[in-house]
Amino acid sequence: GILPSTALGFLLNARRRLSEVGGHMALARANRLVHSTLATMGVLDVFPVFDSREDALRHLEAKLGA
Secondary structure, three states: OOOOOHHHHHHHHHHHHHHHOOOOOOOOOOOOHHHHHHHHOOOOOOOOOOHHHHHHHHHHHHHHOO
């Protein structure tokens, strides 16, 4: 699937709201097209993408200092 602009808008809004309360966001198991779209738009630093749920959770735990 592709990443429609409404989905990207949702992700950006969710990330903003999480940031406001000290939260973080990571994406797991995004398909190649979604990953490519995020890279093209230059938002991979905003939405880090991981191959597995476990890797994403490890990243988030490290961000939170857990």
